[in-house]
Amino acid sequence: MKEDTAYRSGFVTLIGRPNVGKSTLMNRLIGQKIAITSNKPQTTRNRIQTVLTLENAQIVFLDTPGIHKAKNKLGNYMVNVAEHTLNEVDVILWLVEPTTYIGAGERHIIEQLKKTKTPVILVINKTDTVKREEVLTFIDTYRRELDFQEIVPVSALKGDNTEELVKCIVDYLPEGQPFYDEDTVTDQPMRQIVAELIREKALRLLEEEIPHGIAVSVESMKENGKICHIEATIVCERESHKGIVIGKGGQMLKKIGSKARPEIEDLLEMQVNLQLWVKVKKDWRDSDFLLKNFGYNPSDGMRRE
Numbered sequence: 001m002k003e004d005t006a007y008r009s010g011f012v013t014l015i016g017r018p019n020v021g022k023s024t025l026m027n028r029l030i031g032q033k034i035a036i037t038s039n040k041p042q043t044t045r046n047r048i049q050t051v052l053t054l055e056n057a058q059i060v061f062l063d064t065p066g067i068h069k070a071k072n073k074l075g076n077y078m079v080n081v082a083e084h085t086l087n088e089v090d091v092i093l094w095l096v097e098p099t100t101y102i103g104a105g106e107r108h109i110i111e112q113l114k115k116t117k118t119p120v121i122l123v124i125n126k127t128d129t130v131k132r133e134e135v136l137t138f139i140d141t142y143r144r145e146l147d148f149q150e151i152v153p154v155s156a157l158k159g160d161n162t163e164e165l166v167k168c169i170v171d172y173l174p175e176g177q178p179f180y181d182e183d184t185v186t187d188q189p190m191r192q193i194v195a196e197l198i199r200e201k202a203l204r205l206l207e208e209e210i211p212h213g214i215a216v217s218v219e220s221m222k223e224n225g226k227i228c229h230i231e232a233t234i235v236c237e238r239e240s241h242k243g244i245v246i247g248k249g250g251q252m253l254k255k256i257g258s259k260a261r262p263e264i265e266d267l268l269e270m271q272v273n274l275q276l277w278v279k280v281k282k283d284w285r286d287s288d289f290l291l292k293n294f295g296y297n298p299s300d301g302m303r304r305e
Contacts, residue, residue, distance in 0.1 A: 009058040010090030010173035017105045020095045021125040025156035026050060026061050029166060030185060050186045051179075057170040058178035062089065086112060091172045092120045093165075098130045098153075100141045110145050119149040119172045123165065128155040191218040194264055198232055198276070201259040205252065206244065213237040214245070229273045230264070235281050245278045253278065 014022040030050045052059045062085055086092060094113065096106065113120055124138055135153045143151065150168045154161045186193070195216040202214055219231040234245055234256070246253045257276050265272045 005056070006175045007056060007177065008170055008173035009060075009176045009178050011060045011062060011088070012091045012093060012169055012173075013062040013085045013089045014093045014095060015086070015109065016095035017109070020097055021156045022095055025093075025095065025123070025125060025154070025162070028156050028159055028162055029059075029061065051184045052166070053178060053180070053182040053184075054166075054170070057173060058180065058182075059166070059169055059173065060179060086116045086118060089118060090174060091169055092116070092118050093123050093169070094120055095123045095125050096142065097126055098124050098135065098138045100137055102141065102145065113146060120146065121165075121168055121172070122146075122148045122151045124151065124153040125156050127153045127160060128158050190268075191221060193267065194218050194221070194230060195232065197263050197267070198234070198256065198260045198274075201256045202234060202245065205256055205259065213241070223270070227271045227273055228268050229275075231275045231277075233277045233279050235279050237280070237282055239280055242278050242280050 014026055016022055030052055050061045052061065092113065094109065102110075122142055124135065124142075127135055130138075139151050139153070142148070149172060152161060152165045152168055154165055156162070195218045198218075199214065199216040202216070206214075213236060215235045217233045217235060219233060220229070222229045234253075236242055236245055244252070245256075247255070253276055257274050261272050261274050264274065
């Protein structure tokens with residue numbers, strides 16, 4: 001590790017197969033919840049930009065959608081965002097699970113990484129699920145595939161070794177001034193974060209009953225004294241899904257709202273009155289207009305003001 005007093009700042013992307021823990025790791029490093037997490041793959045749909053400001057550095061994290069085989073326009077958008085980011089950043093964090101098996105998905109990512117000159121740090125996540133002595137075997141497996149700048153085993157869920165990971169990241173950032181004020185945590189609009197929190201609760205509560213074809217649109221956010229009144233719509237693709245989201249007597253919709261409300265109140269630091277509705281928009285994941293309407297717009301580059 002280099003030892004100097006120069007201030008460093010730069011952009012770091014987190015890539016990896018769906019459900020490997022990218023959002024969980026970013027939330028852990030930032031110290032608060034910005035990206036939603038779910039046991040379903042492909043939870044992250046946009047490139048979420050968050051900021052970690054330290055005494056000697058500022059790291060701007062980009063949590064990209066998981067790299068996977070696209071099945072519709074939304075899937076194509078997600079993959080393009082992830083792969084396009086690789087050459088725009090200063091450091092790449094590639095998250096993998098602790099295993100000696102390198103599947104087709106990981107092989108695809110390796111081929112993408114071979115094309116870039118950006119420093120790559122391999123992060124072996126979920127080390128809390130294996131024996132400590134096994135980790136060296138996983139490191140050796142991946143070390144044969146690519147010349148990584150660093151290999152860091154962590155548990156994003158428990159926070160194990162994440163401080164060491166931050167030190168490694170800073171070491172590969174260029175010298176430079178911060179891009180954001182020190183109190184900035186994310187560039188995401190508040191409405192989008194609220195919508196994602198609602199979508200996370202829906203995904204968790206519905207489990208396998210509904211596939212990934214739901215989106216959330218926040219129609220209005222109005223503060224009235226000490227209360228923020230929020231109206232949001234959960235959008236699904238089929239009439240049969242609408243009934244499942246609403247539930248018998250509206251119980252599922254109420255449950256989604258009751259689970260989302262406390263986290264939104266923590267985020268906004270005020271009382272929240274949350275009203276939810278459900279609409280059907282058939283095949284919205286293959287509609288360019290609706291994708292843009294729900295905020296899934298291809299990015300036009302890093303913000304380096």
